[in-house]
Amino acid sequence: MHVFPQLRKLEEKYSAELAVVGVHSAKFDAERSTANVRQAVLRYGIEHPVVNDSAFDVWKSYTVGAWPTLMFVDPEGKVIGKHEGEITFDAFDGVLAEMVRQFDERGLIDRRPLSFVTEREKESGAPLSFPGKVLADPTGDRLFIADSNHHRVVVASTGGQVRDVIGSGEAGPADGASGEAQFDDPHGLAMVDGDTLYVADAGNHAIRRVELATQNVKTIAGTGEQATGFHRGGTGTQIALNSPWDVVAARGALYIAMAGFHQLWRLDLATAEVRPFAGSGREGLVDGPPAAAELAQPNGLATDGSRLYFADSETSSVRYGDLDGGGMVNTIVGQDLFSFGDVDGVGDEVRLQHPQGIDVWKGQLYITDTYNNKVKRVSPGERRVVTVVGAGSTGFTDGAAGLAELHEPGGLSVANGKLYVADTNNHAIRVVDLESWEVSTLELVF
Numbered sequence: 001m002h003v004f005p006q007l008r009k010l011e012e013k014y015s016a017e018l019a020v021v022g023v024h025s026a027k028f029d030a031e032r033s034t035a036n037v038r039q040a041v042l043r044y045g046i047e048h049p050v051v052n053d054s055a056f057d058v059w060k061s062y063t064v065g066a067w068p069t070l071m072f073v074d075p076e077g078k079v080i081g082k083h084e085g086e087i088t089f090d091a092f093d094g095v096l097a098e099m100v101r102q103f104d105e106r107g108l109i110d111r112r113p114l115s116f117v118t119e120r121e122k123e124s125g126a127p128l129s130f131p132g133k134v135l136a137d138p139t140g141d142r143l144f145i146a147d148s149n150h151h152r153v154v155v156a157s158t159g160g161q162v163r164d165v166i167g168s169g170e171a172g173p174a175d176g177a178s179g180e181a182q183f184d185d186p187h188g189l190a191m192v193d194g195d196t197l198y199v200a201d202a203g204n205h206a207i208r209r210v211e212l213a214t215q216n217v218k219t220i221a222g223t224g225e226q227a228t229g230f231h232r233g234g235t236g237t238q239i240a241l242n243s244p245w246d247v248v249a250a251r252g253a254l255y256i257a258m259a260g261f262h263q264l265w266r267l268d269l270a271t272a273e274v275r276p277f278a279g280s281g282r283e284g285l286v287d288g289p290p291a292a293a294e295l296a297q298p299n300g301l302a303t304d305g306s307r308l309y310f311a312d313s314e315t316s317s318v319r320y321g322d323l324d325g326g327g328m329v330n331t332i333v334g335q336d337l338f339s340f341g342d343v344d345g346v347g348d349e350v351r352l353q354h355p356q357g358i359d360v361w362k363g364q365l366y367i368t369d370t371y372n373n374k375v376k377r378v379s380p381g382e383r384r385v386v387t388v389v390g391a392g393s394t395g396f397t398d399g400a401a402g403l404a405e406l407h408e409p410g411g412l413s414v415a416n417g418k419l420y421v422a423d424t425n426n427h428a429i430r431v432v433d434l435e436s437w438e439v440s441t442l443e444l445v446f
Contacts, residue, residue: 030371133411181217188246233275
């Protein structure tokens with residue numbers, strides 16, 4: 001995801017000389033599905049051709065060893081360069097310019113325009129577009145929906161009546177009044193005192209504050225640019241962040257799932273100081289003291305006031321940091337970066353697949369087991385996991401919870417006996433009654 005914006009700049013500047021072909025070689029089973037790959041192409045606005053390399057044939061023939069890898073192929077079809085890891089526009093601008101110059105001298109550049117019908121052009125409009133997270137306000141009868149691909153936050157009643165839309169809908173970093181402010185792929189949402197909303201603005205690598213009374217939006221952490229290296233933190237808007245994906249408030253602070261750093265961060269709401277809370281920055285699953293623990297793209301956060309629970313997506317695990325004991329990191333269920341599946345049960349026998357959302361209710365954790373198209377309940381003390389919503393198949397079906405179909409649900413939020421699920425690839429909010437265990441789809445009325 002970090003490569004796409006940089007690559008898009010190169011595609012725009014060298015539109016007559018550079019042809020890009022994306023190759024998707026999946027780690028998780030769910031990512032091998034062409035239908036799911038198509039949804040990812042839509043979500044990230046990709047306009048070049050993408051190959052679903054489900055059997056790793058292209059990966060092997062180009063001897064690729066890491067995600068992401070860029071292969072440079074000259075006009076005669078020869079591989080002339082390889083780069084592993086993330087890129088910046090500035091680093092590759094000069095390289096491409098020199099390549100173009102050299103091959104122009106030999107008359108090999110073909111500047112005839114390439115034209116494709118994009119997947120986006122085949123789609124009809126929907127009220128929501130890939131909603132990433134949802135937050136239910138139990139006292140104010142409000143739902144806050146991160147309408148991620150529309151780059152805005154929708155505020156609705158729990159019955160679906162839209163009350164406000166925060167953000168202009170254009171991707172960007174602008175602060176200001178609601179209709180002028182901009183977000184870029186917003187995800188996590190947190191409420192403080194019923195009148196202040198905090199947003200993990202992932203595409204802007206920033207944390208935004210929304211004063212709900214005035215609907216004024218202000219950046220309180222992040223520079224608007226992705227951090228290029230690790231740092232120890234500092235004053236909010238002077239520190240570059242890296243893909244903040246979720247936020248939750250506790251004890252006068254905002255805790256941040258900093259997916260791009262493989263860490264959890266803490267933002268002091270009184271001083272605006274922001275710094276790592278847990279995670280060494282190495283990607284993996286290692287428990288222990290905060291500075292030594294290893295995390296892997298933490299995606300969802302929840303707290304009961306004593307523990308900070310998180311869905312650690314790339315290790316397909318559910319973990320927590322102890323707020324009372326210096327943040328010690330422990331794993332409830334999950335094994336490592338390449339252990340995943342769909343197995344309910346107890347302890348080490350449990351397998352999840354890229355969970356993204358988490359909330360706590362009556363001592364139990366509810367998670368979106370995203371790539372398994374399910375919602376599961378986790379009992380932290382017993383380390384017991386059971387499916388509560390979802391047949392496991394990809395679809396869009398309401399009804400009895402065990403038969404209902406979801407499509408890569410992202411975030412979720414529990415309030416007043418209802419479970420609200422951001423059903424990301426179905427562009428919808430699903431509602432689960434925790435007494436009748438019936439699933440319905442929230443009909444938004446703008």
